[in-house]
Amino acid sequence: MKKLTMILSALLLFAGTIFPQVSADLTIANQSVVGTEFFFDIYLTRTGTNDVYLGTADFVLTFNSAAFTNPTVVREAASFWNLTSTSSNPVGLTYRTATSPAPITGNEIIINLNQVSFGDQSEFDDLVARIDNAPNTHRFGRYRVTGINNPAAFMNLQWKTSGTGVTTQVSTLAPVSPWVSSAVTINAVNPGNVPLPVELVSFTASYKNSAVMLSWKTETEVNNYGFNVERRINEGEWDSIVFIEGHGNSNSPKEYSYTDKDLFAGGSKFHYRLKQVDNDGSFEYSDLIEIEVIPDQYELSQNYPNPFNPSTTIRFSLPQATQIKINLFNMLGEQVASIAEGMYESGYHKITFNANNLPSGTYIYRLESSDFVQVKKMMLIK
Numbered sequence: 326m327k328k329l330t331m332i333l334s335a336l337l338l339f340a341g342t343i344f345p346q347v348s349a350d351l352t353i354a355n356q357s358v359v360g361t362e363f364f365f366d367i368y369l370t371r372t373g374t375n376d377v378y379l380g381t382a383d384f385v386l387t388f389n390s391a392a393f394t395n396p397t398v399v400r401e402a403a404s405f406w407n408l409t410s411t412s413s414n415p416v417g418l419t420y421r422t423a424t425s426p427a428p429i430t431g432n433e434i435i436i437n438l439n440q441v442s443f444g445d446q447s448e449f450d451d452l453v454a455r456i457d458n459a460p461n462t463h464r465f466g467r468y469r470v471t472g473i474n475n476p477a478a479f480m481n482l483q484w485k486t487s488g489t490g491v492t493t494q495v496s497t498l499a500p501v502s503p504w505v506s507s508a509v510t511i512n513a514v515n516p517g518n519v520p521l522p523v524e525l526v527s528f529t530a531s532y533k534n535s536a537v538m539l540s541w542k543t544e545t546e547v548n549n550y551g552f553n554v555e556r557r558i559n560e561g562e563w564d565s566i567v568f569i570e571g572h573g574n575s576n577s578p579k580e581y582s583y584t585d586k587d588l589f590a591g592g593s594k595f596h597y598r599l600k601q602v603d604n605d606g607s608f609e610y611s612d613l614i615e616i617e618v619i620p621d622q623y624e625l626s627q628n629y630p631n632p633f634n635p636s637t638t639i640r641f642s643l644p645q646a647t648q649i650k651i652n653l654f655n656m657l658g659e660q661v662a663s664i665a666e667g668m669y670e671s672g673y674h675k676i677t678f679n680a681n682n683l684p685s686g687t688y689i690y691r692l693e694s695s696d697f698v699q700v701k702k703m704m705l706i707k
Contacts, residue, residue, distance in 0.1 A: 351384075351493070353482060361473040363480055366405065367436065367465040369456055377456035378411070380496040380506045382438035384465075385485040390432040394474040398426040398434050405467035408454035411500065416454050426468060434470065435491060446502070453498060523549050523571075523601055523609075526578075530597055530616040535673075537585040537616055539597060546575040553600035554583055557613075559592040559670070565600070573604070589626075589640045593619050593672035619671050620644050623697035628678075628690070632704040635681040639664065641692055645671045649694045653678075656687055664690060680705050 352368040367384060371377050390396065408416045420441050427435040441452045456463055486492050496506040528541040539554065549571035557563045566587070572579050588595070595618055599611040620642035628637045639651065650666040664678050680688075685707045691700045 351484075351495075353386075353484075355467070356480065356482065358473070361471065363470040363473060364401075364467060365470075365482065366467045368462055369465065370462040371456040371458065372461075376411075376500070378498045378500050379408070379438065379454040379456070380498045381440045382436075382495040383491050383493065384436040384438070385491055385493045386434040386436075387432050387481075387483050387485050388434060388470070389479055389481040390429075392475045392480065393470065393472045396429050396470050396472045398429055398436075399469045399471070400424070400426055400436075401467040401469055405464060408463045408465070409457070410453060411450040411455045416452070420452055420454055424465065429470075433485065433490070434468070436465070436468070438465070438495075440496075440498075440506075443504075449498075449500075449504065523547060525599070525601070525611055528599060528611055528614055530595075530614050532616055532618050535586070535588065537588065537595060537597075537618065538582065539585065540580070540582045541599060541611075542578060542580045543572075543575070544578055546572050546579065548604040549573055549575075550602045550604045552581065553602065554585075555598050555600055556585065557596040558590050559594050561592070563598070571601075588618055589642075589673040589675035591672060591674045592670055593617055618673070620673065623647075623692075623694070623699070625690075625692040625699040625701055627701055628703045632706045633680075634705060634707050636677055636679045637703060638675050638677050639690060640673070640675045642673050643669055643671050643694075647671075647694045647696070649692060651676070651690060651692050654689045654691065656689070661688070 350368075350370040350372055352370060353365055354368055355364070355366045357364045369377070369379075403421060406416075406421050408420070410416045410420075423439040423441050425437055425439075427437055429435075443449045443452050454463070484493050498504045498506055523546045524544040526542050526544050529539070531538050531540075541552075543549075550573075551571040552569045553565045554567045554569065555563045556566050566585065567583055569581055569583060585595075585597075594615060596613050596615050598613040600608050601611065602608045622642070622644055624642045626640040626642075628639045630637060641649075641651075643649070646668065648668050651664040652660050653662040653664055655661050661683060662678075662680075665676050678690075683705060685705050687702060687704050689700050689702055691698065
């Protein structure tokens with residue numbers, strides 16, 4: 326639903342005597358959640374003065390596997406891969422396809438970077454990724470973990486640098502023949518827990534006493550600024566009708582409600598959705614819900630305001646689609662204005678009437694259909 330960012334850095338200290346020592350930061354960034362999928366980027370930033378020539382690598386991350394069902398990790402499109410080579414050209418398909426995620430085992434995500442084959446200096450220049458100072462930060466790619474089943478949990482991505490099995494490691498290459506590899510020691514800094522999104526567990530609507538009552542509930546909230554409640558009638562446009570403040574950060578269930586009493590907008594099918602807004606302005610929509618609101622009888626309501634000058638609102642309800650007309654009469658019974666006429670859908674309706682051309686006084690307005698007639702008085706005071 327939302328974009329969450331956490332940076333962690335690992336200092337790479339390059340050992341060996343093949344070429345001078347260099348240093349760099351290994352970073353995870355741009356963590357975000359979309360639906361049931363979790364995304365993150367891996368970056369390498371050169372912090373020393375010497376270029377880094379990348380050879381083989383394994384990047385190993387642990388995560389909260391309890392938040393996922395049968396997770397898989399996938400590398401996203403080539404646009405998220407921007408390493409360069411010593412020939413100053415982007416590293417091509419050969420180097421990119423040498424890097425791939427391994428199947429997830431338990432709670433470990435393993436990204437393999439396999440050394441490409443090259444036979445001479447020209448191939449080295451074209452195929453071997455280089456981290457230099459133009460720019461000095463390169464993205465290995467964006468990765469996607471599928472299958473979130475518990476949005477109330479935390480992703481808890483961490484580098485694995487010790488323990489059994491493969492741990493995060495990198496080998497660099499000498500920039501000239503014989504291109505002997507040198508191991509890299511990574512001192513990883515584990516990040517804090519990264520929460521998954523605001524979890525909306527219910528969103529319902531019910532109709533009672535000429536109003537629609539909306540209710541929704543969250544299990545957890547992260548940076549939740551609040552909810553814009555949006556409404557659409559029949560196939561009309563979406564309108565924001567109210568903002569409900571959120572609870573910010575919460576690990577316990579929270580309940581919200583709103584009563585929509587303004588149903589006199591024409592039509593009978595009311596759609597509602599929530600626009601959940603984060604503190605940083607990002608937002609995500611809930612699924613929409615629909616409720617059909619059909620009056621059980623014809624009714625002409627008292628205009629408001631009353632007395633008025635020069636405009637007033639007239640409301641009426643129809644239990645079925647009906648041809649109607651609303652006319653205005655003076656106290657002598659003479660028709661002085663036609664307020665509305667035509668076919669109207671079942672539902673609640675309102676019309677604004679402007680009496681700017683009429684003198685002050687008391688008037689009678691009359692709603693008439695084939696099945697119903699009702700009159701009310703209104704007073705114009707100028």
